Amino acid sequence: MRKIILLFLQLCLIDEYRINVNPIVVGGGKPLFKNIKDRIDLKLVETKTFSSGVVGLVYGVRRGEGNEERLAWK
Template structure:
């Protein structure tokens, strides 16, 4: 059975994007960027909601071809392209870059994917992840908490129907005061 992991950069007050989907506050240090890149390299399958897919697929497929691309960005772009991806959307008609599209019930498909043999799956996208959290499908949460207060935006955690108890797995501090915490869901 596969493990499903939800990880994102998050503001100290719990948002993954500021109002207007502004992500300018979450530019990672080189060390944190490498940590995220290594996570992509270790991910067997990535699950994306529509908006996050549109953000990622508008940049990473060709990011390594930009004249100012750093070696770390080149590596991340290659890893991102190579990683199998599933995009959940009822409005997109086609996807590319080693991805397949699911237009049906996300919780049913994620449950099916978790039951398969294979390595870890990452999930991203606020709406998609909220459905997975409410269905009790998330096995691990990874928060890279930046020392910034946004006061609003897209929350990391959705409103829950019931408590989710967690066990701390790891803490780590990165340059710029970013604190990474990893938790597993206590079952």
């Protein structure tokens, strides 16, 4: 599964990232993203705080340059 996600990242096929942040501190774990060669510019487009304390973050991928910058999925 991680290989296909990395392939999609490298081919710029992902338009949106949804990341949930849990209010737990751990001493280790797997990185969300590794072996990424190029920078991916993101823009925070939505947040939601759940009663459990989890925070949901939605990022859109920025495409284009300068005045032509736009979110990939809009």
